[in-house]
Amino acid sequence: MPPISLQTLDKLKSCSTATLTTQLFKRNFRQQFLVGVTPLNPNAGSFAGEAFTLRFIPSREDKDWDLSDLRKRGEDNVQWEAVEAIGAGQVLMIDSRNDARAASAGNMLMTRMMRKRVAAAITDGAFRDGTEIAKMPFPAYCTANTASTRPAYHRAADMQLPIGCAGVAVYPGDIIVGDSDGVVVVPRAIAGELANDSHEQELREKFLFTKIDAGAPLWGTYPPNEATMQEYAEWRARQAAE
Numbered sequence: 001m002p003p004i005s006l007q008t009l010d011k012l013k014s015c016s017t018a019t020l021t022t023q024l025f026k027r028n029f030r031q032q033f034l035v036g037v038t039p040l041n042p043n044a045g046s047f048a049g050e051a052f053t054l055r056f057i058p059s060r061e062d063k064d065w066d067l068s069d070l071r072k073r074g075e076d077n078v079q080w081e082a083v084e085a086i087g088a089g090q091v092l093m094i095d096s097r098n099d100a101r102a103a104s105a106g107n108m109l110m111t112r113m114m115r116k117r118v119a120a121a122i123t124d125g126a127f128r129d130g131t132e133i134a135k136m137p138f139p140a141y142c143t144a145n146t147a148s149t150r151p152a153y154h155r156a157a158d159m160q161l162p163i164g165c166a167g168v169a170v171y172p173g174d175i176i177v178g179d180s181d182g183v184v185v186v187p188r189a190i191a192g193e194l195a196n197d198s199h200e201q202e203l204r205e206k207f208l209f210t211k212i213d214a215g216a217p218l219w220g221t222y223p224p225n226e227a228t229m230q231e232y233a234e235w236r237a238r239q240a241a242e
Helices: 006-014 017-026 061-068 078-085 107-115 188-213 226-241
Strands: 047-058 090-095 120-123 140-142 154-159 163-165 168-170 175-179 182-186
Touching: 006 047, 006 175, 006 188, 017 175, 017 182, 017 188, 047 078, 047 163, 078 107, 078 154, 090 163, 090 175, 107 120, 120 175, 168 182, 182 188, 188 226
Parallel strands: 047 090, 090 120, 120 140
Antiparallel strands: 047 154, 047 175, 163 168, 175 182
């Protein structure tokens, strides 16, 4: 996989998911946003990091019966293996099959990852201990909160393989970016160019917003025509001189 610089990650982190999806759409990626997946703590801050994937399948009584014994929950537990294997700056992406009937993780696993400096944890299912997680300075995204324990409906099957999360394909090493609005998946191969173009779009729209806010019409302003782009170039020059 091509290396990803800290500068690229910082640029992606500074851009909104709306801007990123616009730039992805320009590159023919129609839907890279995880619809329905929201942060438990919207104030936890934005993040950008490499995807570390974990896949759940439905649990089954003959395979998961012993998980009712809390002393044995660490045995044959791919979920815990993933939490211990994931590295600092990476993002745990959990394929829970859009099934929120049981939790994909709780505050203990979140705390372990937070202390390891993991960037975020995302599932298209539910988390438990939502009240506690919502108070943590750790980005955790899910579709719901439930008290039901994971083995009731989920078995962790494998990690670091391609998965689907909220209907979006996620490959290990993809770049995951999140803000208070949600999460977007950026294909790793285009992360650098996407970061640069998204950063430029954010600057341009900051200028265009001032014009719209001052009463300018949409036509010729958003998107900008040649005259507006000339104004923008002059504005950029003034900003650089200050």
